[in-house]
Amino acid sequence: MKIRVVSSKEEINTLGPNEEIIHLAFRPSNTDIFSLIMKCPNVKALHIPSSYKRTISNSAKMYLEMQGIELLEGDVWGHRKDINEYSEVSQSVYDRIAQYKQEGLSEEEVEDKMIRETRLSPDFVKFLVKQ
Helix, strand or coil, X not given: CEEEEEXXXXXXXXXXXXXXXXXXXXXXXXXXXXXXXXXXXCCCEEEECHHHHCCCCHHHHHHHXXXXXXXXXXXXXXXXXXXXXEEECCHHHHHHHHHHHHCCCCHHHHHHHHHHHCCCCHHHHHHHHHC
């Protein structure tokens, strides 16, 4: 799964309509979130740092919820935007999730194991397990 990393408000205009997960590396306003959703109608989740998530307005959170878009907290560790505008979740993460599910572990147990084993945020791991 590819996560599009957006570093500034100006980059919203460069997004394609098929983006599904977007990491916002800046503090978005309500207008930025609305513009992003209009530009990317297929978006499933917005991934933002915890300090920025706390400043998102309740109206923006409600709008995202009404659109069926998850607001995930976390960072994209070790990503260099100057090299690639996407951060990617490796196939091994999906393979381990599938393996744990085949072993009969509950979603919560799978989430706990994956949070310990990866550098992915708890919100993002829960999102992946549900997918």
